[in-house]
Amino acid sequence: MADIKSGTPTLYLRDEELRKGIELLYFAYRDHNGVPDEILAEYGFGRAHHRVLHFVARSPGLAVSELLGVLRITKQSLSRVLKELVEKGYVRQETGARDRRQRPLYLTDKGSELERRLSAVQRERMARAYREAGAEAVAGFWRVLFGLIDADGRDAIKTFIEKP
Amino acid sequence: MADIKSGTPTLYLRDEELRKGIELLYFAYRDHNGVPDEILAEYGFGRAHHRVLHFVARSPGLAVSELLGVLRITKQSLSRVLKELVEKGYVRQETGARDRRQRPLYLTDKGSELERRLSAVQRERMARAYREAGAEAVAGFWRVLFGLIDADGRDAIKTFIEKP
DNA sequence: TAAATAAGTCAACATGGCTGACATAAAATC
């Protein structure tokens, strides 16, 4: 209705396109995490555990503070899941070589195994989507997702992901 | 390190590409919901309320069972947020015309206002990402996201979104 | 008339965010 007054008819199409992105993002994100959630439940874990496993697998030796920066949660929230992962033998903490206050994080063999199991189902789904959509679509997928990330978020992930 | 032993160099690129999609999806989804979450908090609402507002705005007159089907949550979970939205005057429930057991959902003026406020910030961010990425990228974005959705999920959203 | 369906409700539990306060060890600074 605001559209009628605004006199910019192209806005209709535009809004429809924006809404489509918003909804697809919601449904895709949900289904992308569906199977991993079921697997995690077998272990008494949740999505938060998965994130820790993912980023520790991604950057072995990651400091706790670095992980906090990536996840953008409080240390109390992280502590809860990290503690469980360490106690159950999925994550190992060493003492920092340069700075002995730090506790660099590593996956144990058991942790690597679970991480691979979880990421396998996500990678398979992602691979299927890539295959169905084609290489050009994949490049566009990355570009738009990157554009959705906050300015400081883009900065924070620079070490992980180069600008697509 | 496992990679060095595996001897399948083509796998590197592929896995890197899949991981990139997985991580970008995580960061983009998080930031996409950041500002709306803050706005919702002003009203004492959460993301679940936003979803209800979104889909009721999207399909006025939606039956409760249809909303449950789209959101894929239990009616007890929905009940909690729907009740609040109705009590606080953001959502209105009528009695179904054809089937009087149904309670078609509509946004009140107040509800529409909030929904527009929430969707505005998401649409602005999405528009910025579209603009930065270009029209071709947007098409690819849709195609890959669609491919990430479960087979039955694709079915369920047919009424909302045509296959990109 | 009986059975199925749409919606609502109560209770209890789990996950994973949050704030606030405080403790310890190590590094950095004065």
Next chain:
DNA sequence: GATTTTATGTCAGCCATGTTGACTTATTTA
């Protein structure tokens, strides 16, 4: 060398939102 800052950990409690299970009411369908 003493002090301050930093990295990490911990306790306690709150909130939002998902779950299961059991049960009710009104209405439609068979």
